[in-house]
Amino acid sequence: MVTIIQNRKSTSICFRVCLVLALIFLTCEKNPSGPEAESGYSVDFEFIWETVDKYYPFLDFKQIDWDSIHSTYSPQVENATIHTLESIFVKLLGELKDGHANVYNAEGYPVYAYKIPRKEKDKDAFDISVVRRYLGKDFKQSDNLFWYEILPDSIGYVYCSRFSGVRDEYEKFDIILDEMKNTRGLIFDIRHNGGGNNISAYYFIKRMISSALEGVTWSRKGGGWYPVETYYPEGNFQYTKPTVLLVNGVCYSSAEGFANLCKKISHVTVIGDTTGGGGGVPEVFTMPKSKLKFGVPTRCQMRYDGQHIEWDGIPPDILVPQSREDIVANQDKQLEYAIKLLRETSRL
DSSP: OHHHHHHHHHHHHHHHHHHHHHHHHHHHHHSOOSHHHHHTTHHHHHHHHHHHHHHOTTTTTTTOOHHHHHHHHHHHHHTOOHHHHHHHHHHHHHTTOOTTOEEEOTTSOEEOOOOOHHHHHHTTSOOHHHHHHHHOTTOEEETTTEEEEEETTTEEEEEEOOBOOOHHHHHHHHHHHHHTTTOSEEEEEOTTOOOBOHHHHHHHHHTTOSSOEEOOOEEETTTEEOOOOEEOOOSSOOOOSOEEEEEOTTOOTHHHHHHHHHTTSTTEEEEESOOOOOOEEEEEEEOTTTOOEEEEEEEEEBOTTSOBSTTTOOOOSEEOOOOHHHHHTTOOHHHHHHHHHHHHHTTO
16 A cells, blocks of 8 residues: 555656656747847847948938937837837838838738828829819720820820839830820829839830930949939830820829929920929848848939939929819819910910
């Protein structure tokens, strides 16, 4: 009887010892030692901070004290989890006040912290459904990319919603421009065009110039200036009749580069409101530990007058403000002004 009790005690002690050892093992697995455990996600924070410090072209222009921002955000990352990391980094890049700076979420969509002031002002000051009232019932549409029609008095109208940069886009534009060939004037509308690919903008420019057009200056922080590109006419004909380009505060990025080039074309008049002010070209980087992706501009584009497109935007040749109240009233004052100007210019 005594032997049985002692065996049971020995078994119980062994079980407890094994249980303690198992718990120690599991604890070690959950809290590994070494450099990676000690740093948490600080390695990702340092990667973002150093990338911006090395490549971001607007720190001096915007007078951003990037060193002090390091001191502010570094402690936040030390205790961050993968679930809180994204919001911290979004706020960090939000300090740049740049509409191109973002962090990609788990679904692969970019998340922005900065709200572009002129975009916020004009976001409800344009609606393609109001434009349709001026085009009539038979307006043409091409894949939610172009809306177009020939208005009374032989004035062409083309709305471009984005610059996609695919060859199919150029071919569609060529077809549309062929229809506009015999018009007396053209309205090219890029209001609410948030940009996309510069190549599209360059191609459209080449269809509107009859001689070489020198491009604008690009620069990279610490890397000097890029050679200025020259654009040459392309396509089976060039549209050189009186043209109006319509812009507003929601025009951004490559749409602003397009507007900047148009201001150097003698037969084009830019009408509307100042564009959003996105002069950077972003690149996408991958963080070393979390593998989250983020985008930040690494080069910038300047205006022809030497000022920044970033924040400053492209001012129109003729300012025609438009508000949400105008749209609610089913009126497009900017389009009306463009039609009136072309009628007068072409002596209709």
